[in-house]
Amino acid sequence: MGSSKPTIAFCGLGAMGGGMATNLVKNGFPVIGFDVYTPLVDSLVARGGRAAQTPAEAAREASFLVCMVANAAQVVSLLFEADKGAIHGLQRDAMMMLCSTCPPYFLHDLRERLDKEGRSDVKLLDCPVSGGTIRAADGTLSIFSSGPATDLDNAKEILECMSGNLYRIEGGISNGTKVKTIHQLMATTNIVMASEAMGLAAVAGLNTETVFEHVKSSDGTSFMFENRVPHMLKNDWHPYSALAIILKDAGIVTDTGRKNSFPMPLANTAEQLYISGVARGWLRDDDACMVQLFLPSSSPDLVSSKAKADVKMASNFQVSSDTVNDLLAGVHLAASIEAMAFAKHLGMDTRLMYEIISKAAGWCKIFDDAVPPMLEADQWALGKCSIAEK
Amino acid sequence: MGSSKPTIAFCGLGAMGGGMATNLVKNGFPVIGFDVYTPLVDSLVARGGRAAQTPAEAAREASFLVCMVANAAQVVSLLFEADKGAIHGLQRDAMMMLCSTCPPYFLHDLRERLDKEGRSDVKLLDCPVSGGTIRAADGTLSIFSSGPATDLDNAKEILECMSGNLYRIEGGISNGTKVKTIHQLMATTNIVMASEAMGLAAVAGLNTETVFEHVKSSDGTSFMFENRVPHMLKNDWHPYSALAIILKDAGIVTDTGRKNSFPMPLANTAEQLYISGVARGWLRDDDACMVQLFLPSSSPDLVSSKAKADVKMASNFQVSSDTVNDLLAGVHLAASIEAMAFAKHLGMDTRLMYEIISKAAGWCKIFDDAVPPMLEADQWALGKCSIAEK
Numbered sequence: 146m147g148s149s150k151p152t153i154a155f156c157g158l159g160a161m162g163g164g165m166a167t168n169l170v171k172n173g174f175p176v177i178g179f180d181v182y183t184p185l186v187d188s189l190v191a192r193g194g195r196a197a198q199t200p201a202e203a204a205r206e207a208s209f210l211v212c213m214v215a216n217a218a219q220v221v222s223l224l225f226e227a228d229k230g231a232i233h234g235l236q237r238d239a240m241m242m243l244c245s246t247c248p249p250y251f252l253h254d255l256r257e258r259l260d261k262e263g264r265s266d267v268k269l270l271d272c273p274v275s276g277g278t279i280r281a282a283d284g285t286l287s288i289f290s291s292g293p294a295t296d297l298d299n300a301k302e303i304l305e306c307m308s309g310n311l312y313r314i315e316g317g318i319s320n321g322t323k324v325k326t327i328h329q330l331m332a333t334t335n336i337v338m339a340s341e342a343m344g345l346a347a348v349a350g351l352n353t354e355t356v357f358e359h360v361k362s363s364d365g366t367s368f369m370f371e372n373r374v375p376h377m378l379k380n381d382w383h384p385y386s387a388l389a390i391i392l393k394d395a396g397i398v399t400d401t402g403r404k405n406s407f408p409m410p411l412a413n414t415a416e417q418l419y420i421s422g423v424a425r426g427w428l429r430d431d432d433a434c435m436v437q438l439f440l441p442s443s444s445p446d447l448v449s450s451k452a453k454a455d456v457k458m459a460s461n462f463q464v465s466s467d468t469v470n471d472l473l474a475g476v477h478l479a480a481s482i483e484a485m486a487f488a489k490h491l492g493m494d495t496r497l498m499y500e501i502i503s504k505a506a507g508w509c510k511i512f513d514d515a516v517p518p519m520l521e522a523d524q525w526a527l528g529k530c531s532i533a534e535k
Numbered sequence: 536m537g538s539s540k541p542t543i544a545f546c547g548l549g550a551m552g553g554g555m556a557t558n559l560v561k562n563g564f565p566v567i568g569f570d571v572y573t574p575l576v577d578s579l580v581a582r583g584g585r586a587a588q589t590p591a592e593a594a595r596e597a598s599f600l601v602c603m604v605a606n607a608a609q610v611v612s613l614l615f616e617a618d619k620g621a622i623h624g625l626q627r628d629a630m631m632m633l634c635s636t637c638p639p640y641f642l643h644d645l646r647e648r649l650d651k652e653g654r655s656d657v658k659l660l661d662c663p664v665s666g667g668t669i670r671a672a673d674g675t676l677s678i679f680s681s682g683p684a685t686d687l688d689n690a691k692e693i694l695e696c697m698s699g700n701l702y703r704i705e706g707g708i709s710n711g712t713k714v715k716t717i718h719q720l721m722a723t724t725n726i727v728m729a730s731e732a733m734g735l736a737a738v739a740g741l742n743t744e745t746v747f748e749h750v751k752s753s754d755g756t757s758f759m760f761e762n763r764v765p766h767m768l769k770n771d772w773h774p775y776s777a778l779a780i781i782l783k784d785a786g787i788v789t790d791t792g793r794k795n796s797f798p799m800p801l802a803n804t805a806e807q808l809y810i811s812g813v814a815r816g817w818l819r820d821d822d823a824c825m826v827q828l829f830l831p832s833s834s835p836d837l838v839s840s841k842a843k844a845d846v847k848m849a850s851n852f853q854v855s856s857d858t859v860n861d862l863l864a865g866v867h868l869a870a871s872i873e874a875m876a877f878a879k880h881l882g883m884d885t886r887l888m889y890e891i892i893s894k895a896a897g898w899c900k901i902f903d904d905a906v907p908p909m910l911e912a913d914q915w916a917l918g919k920c921s922i923a924e925k
Binding site for chain 2: 402403407413416421424
């Protein structure tokens with residue numbers, strides 16, 4: 146009787162967490178779910194999980210706690226709220242895996258607070274993820290795990306079950322989050338660039354579907370471009386990944402830059418554009434809706450309406466599919482250098498960082514072309530890539 | 536025997552505080568000074584003040600405490616440090632005037648902490664200043680005071696003694712600091728623009744002294760331009776106002792923008808440039824040294840070396856004194872709009888805000904030209920100004 150697999154308390158069952166928890170259930174782990182929004186708990190129960198009324202209740206029967214809430218403030222509330230907080234239920238020597246994206250310094254604050262509250266026994270792993278909701282549901286996320294080696298060994302089975310690429314980052318907690326932060330510098334820039342590029346294509350009168358197909362097979366493409374543009378082409382702002390999320394991540398990126406005296410003009414520009422989107426009232430919409438910033442307010446659906454247009458050269462603008470591709474490739478190249486220089490500045494393993502980004506949602510084609518020669522020579526000059534050749 | 540004027544504890548005797556405290560002494564106030572750097576205390580004593588070994592000791596005999604340390608973290612330490620903190624010395628019903636520039640939310644945090652530590656009796660006034668070290672020494676600063684009306688009445692004599700322009704901002708504590716934050720949006724942009732403009736002049740081969748004189752009498756001028764450029768012309772990086780200070784203020788500006796979902800591309804760009812300066816090792820130099828960012832690294836003194844150069848047109852660049860002036864006027868105009876729109880967004884009195892900036896260190900000529908017509912019509916279109924006419 147009973148499963149041979151350990152029971153997992155899973156808190157935060159939203160777009161990402163719901164898929165991750167379901168995957169654990171599918172793989173035979175007993176999962177007790179909690180979310181402030183109870184329909185999400187019901188949905189997990191329908192898939193074979195169990196329900197808890199509070200984080201403390203979820204934690205009580207579990208030796209592992211996975212935390213996938215939206216931000217650091219929610220983590221604090223989830224753990225430390227009077228009576229209801231997970232800390233009041235966590236078993237002795239339980240392991241907490243923090244998968245939410247938080248600022249790097251927060252990991253150390255959290256460890257300190259656990260200790261101060263008399264829970265030095267609780268093990269804390271830093272396990273931020275990347276890949277979006279589809280990979281979360283598929284169990285093929287990238288996970289950047291860091292923490293004490295023994296704890297990472299003990300958590301491996303669970304982390305592997307949620308990930309396609311499980312990385313172990315040396316140097317203790319906060320280093321996994323640093324990797325995620327560097328990765329998000331790429332993500333935050335690439336998302337907004339997909340919008341700017343498609344906005345340009347639409348305003349220039351190009352067939353936006355043709356542009357999309359052309360860029361996809363050229364050096365201007367990126368994971369974010371391929372993922373977001375289909376929504377733009379359908380004017381579909383359903384929040385697959387809400388603006389609120391990338392805005393929060395962009396804030397962590399730029400804040401970490403400021404705290405480390407590292408200038409990052411691209412990431413800061415991207416963040417300011419997201420804030421412009423929030424000012425337009427788009428916080429809860431998908432971040433693909435940012436394309437509207439680059440469209441005339443009289444034609445906010447210009448990308449989708451041009452999707453089926455006859456192909457024509459917009460001679461006034463002298464803009465072609467290649468122009469759009471070059472815009473993307475150029476900014477992606479700058480973002481790749483900004484991200485890799487930041488990794489170097491933070492003392493991270495730049496070769497591992499390259500490998501991670503090249504397989505995650507921050508990926509772009511030009512990154513693959515330009516970064517390896519830079520690492521090879523350990524020189525931060527432009528390597529052999531199509532941009533440099535042009 | 537004894538002065539009829541109240542005794543003032545003055546903590547933070549640096550470039551600004553030293554001048555402010557000396558002014559109080561000159562005006563007949565008994566002043567007890569404290570600073571972590573004791574030579575600054577000695578200097579106040581030489582000018583007629585008294586010395587204290589700790590903030591608590593300074594506060595013990597005073598009914599007023601003026602706080603002019605560098606940032607919010609220093610305010611917390613100054614007030615709450617075990618045994619030595621001012622809170623352990625402050626008389627019952629004493630009045631604290633916070634003149635340091637802190638984030639707006641910090642004022643409320645501070646009030647809350649005073650209450651929590653059982654010192655609800657201590658009155659807290661929010662009194663940030665602007666104007667630089669010369670105005671501090673002259674007692675002609677701009678002070679943006681806010682707090683309970685009775686307390687502001689009781690502090691008036693002291694605040695007037697340090698200021699040339701004493702403003703009373705409605706709405707309670709943090710509103711004075713909001714005014715300072717909006718003002719610093721102008722300051723932070725104008726400082727870096729003075730550097731960019733003079734860097735352009737030097738690289739274009741112009742006589743930089745001639746450019747300075749031309750801009751000073753044209754619509755590209757600003758308080759910061761007139762104040763910083765003389766140092767650039769002498770390659771003088773003595774920290775009259777260290778990069779660290781405007782960097783801290785820029786951080787408060789951009790952080791307040793983020794917290795209020797208000798995009799501010801100029802202030803964020805300026806902040807990133809300051810961070811680039813920090814990365815070059817200039818944190819403790821005067822912020823005028825930022826001009827070196829815009830010069831070839833082989834000629835970091837190009838502005839000063841061109842100061843006496845023969846006037847010549849740099850035909851390659853097609854850059855003249857007018858180009859430099861136009862660059863300044865254009866960006867100052869954008870900064871003026873960014874600042875006034877931010878004031879509106881924060882619900883501040885935009886007419887008062889105009890009056891304040893027009894007399895403070897964030898002033899620029901184009902602000903005077905462009906903002907009044909905008910306020911007049913309550914329309915955020917460009918008014919009649921030379922830029923719009925060109």
